[in-house]
Amino acid sequence: MSTNRPKINNTGDVLAGLRVCMLVTNSLEMDSRVIREATTSAAAGADTTVICVRQDVSPGLASLPFDIVAVTPLSSSTSRLWLLRVVANLGREYMFFRRLGSVARRVNADVYWANDLDTLWPALRAATKRRSGIVYDAHELFTDQVAIPGWRRRVFDAIEKRFINRADVVVTVNDDLAGYLAKKFDLPLPEVVFNGPEDCRPNSAHPSVPLRVICQGSMSRERGFEALVDAMGNLRGVATLALQGYGELEPALRERVETLGLGDVVSFVPPCAATEVVAHASGYDIGLVATDPTCLNTRLSSPVKLFTYMGAGLAMAAASTPVVAQIVREFDCGILFDGMRPDLISDALRWLADHPDEVVRFKRNSAAACERYAWARQAPLVVEAIRTAATAHGRGRFAEAPAAI
Secondary structure, three states, X not given: XXXXXXXXXXXXXXXXXXXXXXXXXXXXXXXXXXXXXXXXXXXXXXXXXXXXEOOOOOHHHOOOOOEEEEEOOOOOOOOOOHHHHHHHHHHHHXXXXXXXXXXXXXXXXXXXXXXXXXXXXXXXXXXXXHOOEEEEEEOOOHHHOOOOOHHHHHHHXXXXXXXXXXXXXXXXXXXXXXXXXXXXXXXXXXXXXXXXXXXXXXXXXXXXXXXXXXXXXXXXXXXXHHHHHHHHHHOOOOEEEEEEEEOOOHHHHHHHHHHOOOOOOEEEXXXXXXXXXXXXXXXXXXXXXXXXXXXXXXXXXXXXXXXXXXXXXXXXXEEOOHHHHHHHHHHOOEEEEOOOOHHHHHHHHHHHHHOHXXXXXXXXXXXXXXXXXXXXXXXXXXXXXXXXXXXXXXXXXXXXXXXXX
């Protein structure tokens, strides 16, 4: 196990002697939440392993203070026959998650941490075999995502209803989601661990002319990227937009920029490591949070980029979804636009360009909000969730009285 473990505020070696295994079905490299949670676990003394889904472990992950096990994904069926495709993909899902559970069981952890619903069943299988604790971290309303096919939604909805109450601790990303999950599944209110940034970088510099605007994140259709590109057609000399991220929509966005002749005001920035997004964003004035509220999941979301922009000390320009709007209003750290029409977005950015003193004030307030949500304040909650799950099963030294954090 790695010994290169930074100390996280107020956690000490609370988890010394424990083995913790976290599961996630992405490549990990861009998943700042899972990286921070695993780093926190390791920093608190636990031997920590993350099981992710990719062909190999990239060099960019080698310096992280926990072990990484990569599980090779299985290919999906692309048969033109609907029934054959569904049956084949159900079989693929079952075999893949059995494999994930088998790999997790070999870690022989004291606590398993399931990141999102698609890891809950394999994590529970491993935890049951090992008589270990389990934490379920619901990053979102998994079965309410637009991109999930109907057959897959029904399968995972059944899994969540059956197994969520078997978790020793349920964690989620904001108060609204916690309340929803508690009501839907008759749970104690889940613990809220915000996607707070590791760094808080005050940035009260006077805004550039034109404004430098950034939108980070996965380039998918519910993230509003097409409307952002269209909005920039009216903002030459007023603002420039950098799109930083990756995703299936990127080729179409590049083509759209070229077709509309917007190459001088819209640029594409390569994605950076999850640990570097705050530092990169700090070179801009405005952070765009442009979630299109097409479903309950996006309405109740609190995107990582919102907290990244706080860490970078940026003023916000944000779509007025309930959770995001509440935070922006509470801290008075930006301007809201009511809907994803290009004209509403361009009007918001033009207003910010016309009010540079307000941009400076929003930047200061954003930095103040960062102090509220910073990861140093979230890390003890992660440690406590692991300790609670270990205590529930008498793992390690946690059959005794709880340790103080």
